[in-house]
Amino acid sequence: MNLLLVAPILIPLVAAVLSMLLRTSQRAQQSIAVIGGMGMLTSAISLLDAAADGSIQVLRLGDWPAPFGIVLVVDLFSALMLLLTAVIGLAVIVYSLAAIDLPRRRFGYFPLVHVLLMGVSGAFLTGDLFNLFVWFEVMLIASFVLLVLGGEQKQLQGAVKYVTLNLLASAMFLIGTGLLYGKTGTLNLASLAMLSGTDAENAALNVSAVLFLASFGIKAAVFPFFFWLPDSYHVPPVPVTALFSGLLTKVGIYALMRTFSMVFVHDTDFTRPLFVVLAAMTMITGVIGAVAQGEMRRLLSFHIVSQIGYALIGLAVFTPLALSGAIYFTLHVAIAKTALFLVAGYVLAVRGDTTLKNIGGLLRSAPLLTALFLLAAISLAGLPPFSGFFAKFALVKAGLDAGEFLLAAVALAVGVLTLFSMMKIWNEVFWKDDPNAPAGDASEASASSAAAARITPLTSSARLLYILPLACLVLLTVIMGIAAQGVFEWTDAAARQLLEPEQYIRAVLGGPQ
Amino acid sequence: MSSVILRIAARSLTPLLSLASLFLLLRGHNAPGGGFIGGLLAASAIAFYAMALGPAPARRWLRIVPRTLLAVGLLVALSAGLPALIAGRPFLTGMWWHPELPFIGSLPLGTPLWFDLGVYLAVIGFVLTIFFALVEAEGEGG
Amino acid sequence: MQLLLAILSGVLFAAGVFLILRRSLMRLVLGLIFIGHAANLVIFTAGGLKGAAPAIVAEGARQLEQPYADPLPQALILTAIVISFGLFAFFLVLIKRTYQASGLDDLDELDGRKG
Numbered sequence: 001m002n003l004l005l006v007a008p009i010l011i012p013l014v015a016a017v018l019s020m021l022l023r024t025s026q027r028a029q030q031s032i033a034v035i036g037g038m039g040m041l042t043s044a045i046s047l048l049d050a051a052a053d054g055s056i057q058v059l060r061l062g063d064w065p066a067p068f069g070i071v072l073v074v075d076l077f078s079a080l081m082l083l084l085t086a087v088i089g090l091a092v093i094v095y096s097l098a099a100i101d102l103p104r105r106r107f108g109y110f111p112l113v114h115v116l117l118m119g120v121s122g123a124f125l126t127g128d129l130f131n132l133f134v135w136f137e138v139m140l141i142a143s144f145v146l147l148v149l150g151g152e153q154k155q156l157q158g159a160v161k162y163v164t165l166n167l168l169a170s171a172m173f174l175i176g177t178g179l180l181y182g183k184t185g186t187l188n189l190a191s192l193a194m195l196s197g198t199d200a201e202n203a204a205l206n207v208s209a210v211l212f213l214a215s216f217g218i219k220a221a222v223f224p225f226f227f228w229l230p231d232s233y234h235v236p237p238v239p240v241t242a243l244f245s246g247l248l249t250k251v252g253i254y255a256l257m258r259t260f261s262m263v264f265v266h267d268t269d270f271t272r273p274l275f276v277v278l279a280a281m282t283m284i285t286g287v288i289g290a291v292a293q294g295e296m297r298r299l300l301s302f303h304i305v306s307q308i309g310y311a312l313i314g315l316a317v318f319t320p321l322a323l324s325g326a327i328y329f330t331l332h333v334a335i336a337k338t339a340l341f342l343v344a345g346y347v348l349a350v351r352g353d354t355t356l357k358n359i360g361g362l363l364r365s366a367p368l369l370t371a372l373f374l375l376a377a378i379s380l381a382g383l384p385p386f387s388g389f390f391a392k393f394a395l396v397k398a399g400l401d402a403g404e405f406l407l408a409a410v411a412l413a414v415g416v417l418t419l420f421s422m423m424k425i426w427n428e429v430f431w432k433d434d435p436n437a438p439a440g441d442a443s444e445a446s447a448s449s450a451a452a453a454r455i456t457p458l459t460s461s462a463r464l465l466y467i468l469p470l471a472c473l474v475l476l477t478v479i480m481g482i483a484a485q486g487v488f489e490w491t492d493a494a495a496r497q498l499l500e501p502e503q504y505i506r507a508v509l510g511g512p513q
Numbered sequence: 514m515s516s517v518i519l520r521i522a523a524r525s526l527t528p529l530l531s532l533a534s535l536f537l538l539l540r541g542h543n544a545p546g547g548g549f550i551g552g553l554l555a556a557s558a559i560a561f562y563a564m565a566l567g568p569a570p571a572r573r574w575l576r577i578v579p580r581t582l583l584a585v586g587l588l589v590a591l592s593a594g595l596p597a598l599i600a601g602r603p604f605l606t607g608m609w610w611h612p613e614l615p616f617i618g619s620l621p622l623g624t625p626l627w628f629d630l631g632v633y634l635a636v637i638g639f640v641l642t643i644f645f646a647l648v649e650a651e652g653e654g655g
Numbered sequence: 656m657q658l659l660l661a662i663l664s665g666v667l668f669a670a671g672v673f674l675i676l677r678r679s680l681m682r683l684v685l686g687l688i689f690i691g692h693a694a695n696l697v698i699f700t701a702g703g704l705k706g707a708a709p710a711i712v713a714e715g716a717r718q719l720e721q722p723y724a725d726p727l728p729q730a731l732i733l734t735a736i737v738i739s740f741g742l743f744a745f746f747l748v749l750i751k752r753t754y755q756a757s758g759l760d761d762l763d764e765l766d767g768r769k770g
Binding site: 133172182187 | 699703727738742756762
């Protein structure tokens with residue numbers, strides 16, 4: 001049990017170090033990457049298994065007692081997010097075996113992915129605010145290097161914005177942490193949760209709260225801090241974007257949900273209306289940006305922003321159902337969105353372009369891919385019976401129950417626009433004929449054969465490496481829809497643990513486990 | 514950077530600075546010093562050498578690729594957590610060992626020192642990776 | 656002392672923000688470094704300033720003697736400095752590469768907005 005809590009950090013660290021040492025051997029790097037990913041998945045499943053009965057696992061690093069040392073805590077929310085990390089990590093690693101070119105791999109693509117996964121897992125595991133900062137930075141430095149890996153000029157330009165914004169966010173995080181420590185004398189989440197109920201002086205805490213909100217908001221790409229994301233996410237190779245979209249913004253959301261449901265609950269009259277506005281504006285600006293885009297990866301990047309807004313509904317409505325829905329939504333959207341980016345990667349690999357008006361006809365030339373895209377897109381848009389439907393249903397219902405009619409209406413309208421932009425991709429990429437096919441010849445057979453000829457031939461093993469992780473993710477979103485009842489039992493329990501932190505406090509501060 | 518004085522100074526100062534960095538590393542448990550600051554000093558010693566004589570001789574002087582050093586350092590720091598696991602304590606718990614040595618007496622050795630050694634190597638590796646990337650026109654990058 | 660440090664971090668912030676708002680890449684880095692230092696000063700000041708001994712148990716003693724300074728803010732700042740050192744080292748390499756690739760030190764021109 002003891003070792004199990006550090007496993008999601010240790011496994012990627014060991015994998016990163018080993019593949020750094022063995023960087024001359026591609027074969028070794030690839031097997032380490034896959035084994036490491038599988039190891040993470042195993043550890044995440046066992047952690048979820050341990051947390052599923054509602055118990056909270058605690059590990060005091062270095063055996064220092066709780067409010068002074070660093071604790072690693074796994075409650076149901078953390079366990080679910082860790083599982084998500086491991087699933088997306090493994091899927092992207094397998095996909096990368098085919099989709100990442102040799103120079104990038106030589107430079108150390110796989111070690112960096114491991115370091116990134118380590119940072120994300122650490123952020124989900126830690127029970128200490130400053131330690132959260134440290135894991136954020138671990139994750140960030142890996143993401144910086146992944147973003148510029150390859151050194152193309154547009155990558156460098158995208159990276160400058162990304163790095164600047166994230167460094168600013170880190171500075172704000174630090175200031176918020178410093179002020180919070182000055183006010184409360186502790187940074188342990190459990191101690192803070194205990195204090196937050198009793199503290200009457202709100203002004204100083206609110207300053208920290210707003211600083212945290214801005215810092216996590218930048219990282220999660222919340223309105224009005226979203227602009228860096230579409231500007232930088234489409235520049236790196238697709239597996240990197242898929243990894244970022246699946247995990248990085250979700251860490252921001254996780255941090256927001258964790259702190260604003262456990263620590264900054266002293267003044268919900270102040271924070272809740274703030275989140276209502278932020279959630280609505282994030283949803284609207286994101287989806288409007290997406291509708292206007294003519295390039296697949298940029299379009300999907302704007303959708304990330306829009307979906308962050310949905311996840312914020314959990315904090316805006318702030319009822320157990322809303323938080324549970326938000327957690328479910330975060331899991332759903334990370335999986336569906338990563339799947340969609342992987343589709344974009346496949347399109348880029350076979351057509352060399354993802355600009356909507358330049359490509360077409362994939363329905364005929366890649367029917368399996370089309371089917372997978374359709375499932376993921378419908379799930380994202382929120383049609384039953386996929387996971388997106390249940391996630392949005394829970395969020396909208398929670399909004400209506402709490403009397404936030406406007407927010408619920410916005411969520412529904414944005415859902416329609418999401419569907420519209422997904423249909424745009426469908427029409428342009430898959431349905432319409434390939435615009436590069438010879439136009440004079442009207443006979444369909446020759447047009448399609450010309451389209452088929454334009455497909456860069458992928459070897460069958462590369463095809464398998466592209467399709468397999470994609471299919472697994474799509475399967476997962478289908479399963480999450482079919483087994484929504486079971487998943488909601490978990491997320492309900494996770495939301496309860498967040499809203500009633502007594503159990504968390506007892507697990508961390510009270511006696512030996 | 515072709516000053517004779519600088520080149521001569523670099524040749525003799527780099528080993529001295531490296532020695533001083535080891536001193537900082539070892540005294541760091543209870544006094545100011547430690548793996549990070551020691552590593553920085555060692556890295557700047559090699560950086561100084563590179564500035565005086567060029568990055569290629571500095572790489573030869575170092576013999577090991579900085580990124581390997583970084584990886585080994587991480588591995589060493591990581592392994593410092595393992596003795597605690599064998600003893601059934603939480604990961605990274607400080608464990609101590611007091612061997613009796615002739616002339617010195619009881620010498621306290623602990624996993625914190627081993628961890629610091631890992632930090633020392635990792636810092637040298639990291640700083641030099643970045644440094645060589647900055648100095649060499651078409652180097653390996655960050 | 657507290658007031659002095661508060662004003663100092665305010666000045667650092669102002670300088671940092673001013674530099675970030677310029678278009679030059681190099682100034683952007685300098686501005687971010689200033690803001691990072693200001694953040695560290697804020698932690699230091701907020702953690703409470705007292706002229707007290709470091710929190711190290713004296714040779715032979717069993718526990719700390721009062722008054723001692725709270726070591727945690729210092730530990731936080733040290734960690735933050737180490738991390739920002741790594742990040743800024745990377746950022747410097749990044750802007751050097753950007754400059755080499757484009758020959759530009761101007762954020763607007765990098766974006767293709769001349770003027």
